[in-house]
Amino acid sequence: MFPIEKHHMATSIEDAVRALAEDETSQVIAGGTDVLIRLHEGHGDYRNLVDINKLDELREIRMDEEGNVLIGALASFTEILEHDVIRKHVPVIGESVNTVGGPQVRNRGTMGGNICNGAVSADSACAALVHEVDLVIQSPEGERVESIIGFHTGPGRVSLKQGDLLKHFRVRPGNYKGFGASYYKYAMREAMDIATIGCAAAVKLNGEKIGELRLAYTVSAPTPIRCAGAEEVAKGKPLTQETLAEIAKAVEADVRPRTSWRASMEFRLHVIRTLAQRVTRQAAERAGGTF
């Protein structure tokens, strides 16, 4: 039993946006895999719900005529990871969301919720960051597009305002074509866990060298982050162990891990350095490179 006080089943995107804008205590419920946990804990902030589960247009995953990959905000992790468009063009998104929880959670949980709840550990965040996905958002004022870069504003905070509803993610061709990408979730167990550190890398080769590296982490700073310093260091470097070591060294300046009861800063930094090498290497190999 959950202490839900008000539940509005939205009939359209407009209806959902209106309901959310009208009542500042309202919260979106999509898959419910976070909201219901808050309610189970008796949390006061999640008792007034706008339910978007009947908005099937938000479930769609497809490629549009311009080659953009579109992922509906309400598409479940399972739908994403099993979808051909995802597997073919942005497989690292599928691999990332395949690490969320267990099968039941993946059947319910959505990438929209995973990004919009602002979790520092969100499994889809690293992949979204290396593919620089856009977020197409509906508000009472109309539609707007924001980049994932900068979307996270703090722990549990994103740049959504009351009345905003994410409709879908959009990955532009320039952000996935020619990249090899990889994600590693470092957790205390191999399923049903949140990341101690999450790391994704996307590599575009320039001949035998790294043309472009995009390196992203979760749980390594107050928000999911990209690593500008390490990416700069990688540019134009050959595919060698030395390059990986340089990237691992440079990444220390990009991240700001902290000590919590879950893990110490020193341990997190060690994992961050280790993953920088392993994940970058795998991404480069997937782009066709050899070490």
Place this chain on the structure above:
Amino acid sequence: MAVGKSPVRKDAVAKVTGKARYTDDFIMPGMLHAKYVRSPVGHGIVKSLDAKEALALPGVEAVFTYEDVPDIVYATAGHPFSLEVDHQDVADRKLLTKHVRYHGDEVAIVVARDPLTAEEAARKVKVEYEEFPVCVTHEAALAHDAPKIHAGGNVIKSHSFEVGGNLDQALSESDVVVEGEFKTPVVQHCHMENHTAYAYMDDHEHIVVVSSTQIPHICRRIVGEALGISWGRVRVIKPYIGGGFGNKQDVVLEPMAAFLTMKMDGAPVKLELNREECLVSTRTRHSTKSRCRIGATRDGALKGIDLDLVSNTGAYASHGHSIPSAGGAKSVNLYPRNVVKYSALTHYANIPSAGAMRAYGSPQVIFAIESAMEDAARAIGMDSVDFRIRNVAREQDVNPLSQKKISSAGICECLEKGRKMIGWDEKRKQYADQTGDVRRGLGVACFSYGSGTYPVCVEIAGCRLILNQDGSVHMQLGATEIGQGSDTAFAQMAAETLGVDYDKIHVVSTQDTDVSPFDTGAYASRQSYVVAPAIRKAALELKRKILGHVREMTGKAAEGMTIAGGKIVNQNRPERVVLDLAEVAIDAYYHKQRGGQLTADVSHKTRTNAPSYGCTFVDLEVDVPMCKVKINQIINVHDAGVIIHPLLAEGQVHGGMGMAVGMALFEELLIDPKSGWVHNSNLLDYKIPTFVDIPNLECAFVETVEPTSAYGHKSLGEPPIISPAPAIRNAILDATGVAVNEAPMTPKVLFRHFSQAGII
């Protein structure tokens, strides 16, 4: 023959089809629901408590506080009552408390018409606390200026023994003495079904408690003690239960449920914990810190074991010092031909209470001993398996502590078998001198355990057999099926001795203390060993009565007949059927002149305790930079005597090994040393291994025949959990050269050790 086969377990179909009814499946009209108000501080005293707002909530029936409960201090540990006052459990709690001793302690309770209202109301009870200093660790709790958690101070009890000779002399005769400090964590049972109980009155005298308990008869006594009412007024019913692992060998909810129904004029009141409460406010495994020394000669003779162990029982004693006491005593059966010196101390701390958990102190003791044994083998340059084979118990050895002869010991054979199965000798060579990021290692560890609690506690078991009109047999026991398969094993035993088919034995799985025979319940891996003689006696008695009735029916001498395959047959020529058992039964019931209902009702006290043995072999790899361990192969080999039901036995071993991998590599209840706050009281943050984290689990048996046992068998319920953790520790040492003397060996812990060792 029914023993030694693997018939479909009695409850299998009912459980997998959802037909089996558990405590939560029984709903009574007008049932009320209760919720505790718990302390958010680790140590303190209630300054004020205001329930007005809670009581104003529609649907709230009552709020009771520490001022409303009986002024009776009672003990919760699920031990049999002891006639020796010194041996009785520590009574240190009331139903609710003003002095809170851990984060989660119970100061008040709300009764409402539904669970959600009760929960909401519990949040609205306003409590102010005066906070006291908190002690969480061994060091903090034992410091001379430590805050007193109970009036008598923080030390509950200590004891020691030195047997098999003099330790100092043994160590002086040793070529090598190794020493290590070891730590084991607070872990939790995580049984699938949380604690739940409800109580009602259907007259003005008796209280009925329906509960998910391992120990209905003990529970009845403790409810009586806690409420200050005579035991006969309490009736405890135990339906199917979804696991216990010792956490339900403690009386946690039942006295409160009984108290509440009395307060609510006999209305049914239910008390069901959620997982978060279950992790913090039931029982845990005692965390320990120990120092272990082992002395051996270069030729591989173990001279002496010296173990000094400190055990943290948390806020309330529960099973308290019985844990290290049992763990120490049961391990003496393993290496009986050398000196064993053991000292243990148990203390309170401001953490959740520790009680009984699978193998009851032995995993903690064996982690230290078997890790130190590995270090000793390495120090003298001897193969770890050879060193153990040289020193483990053999038949006819005398246990130097109990002075009893060990009448079956298959541990040598277990070690030989495991060594072959894992390919020890070949892999040993293969894994020598590794470098690189990923390194493989081999580990082994042994254990010994008991088959009950005798002579520390009484071992009493009861069995009632009733011949039905159709020739089938109803079987009632006080021993409880808690998922381990005891109903099935008991039916096999009865079928074996009585000479009827397994399918003809109907086991009454529910215990009801008003009608079930007396037995103290499921714990200490006792049931198969101590209930068997009661079953055997009852079956022989019923058989005698049946044959007696056949004699009345046929005039044939009972001595010439027996029962086989459900038929009365000629003893010497079993193909000659005299009568079908059903014919005898219906005659006994309904013949107007002769017979009667044929039953046997036996209570038996066991006065022996057979040691059981086994070992674990592990092959694993360590990804050094990632600080991660992957088990490639893990094998448990057990000497549990004759195996009653091979398939269930294998299931028990798998379950125990899985839990052991949890304690070894994943699980720990994390408590803030400054505040007593429990960080991870949920199954996301308390890392019980998932399906993909558990390796393939292999097991094998060495079947000895234990002469003191009714069917040649020994304990198997708890033992599989004992030896995997030290075997894993030893394999990590083999792979990396780093001795990780603490569990769980999580990536965080490995990072600390690998950093110190300079390998990352």
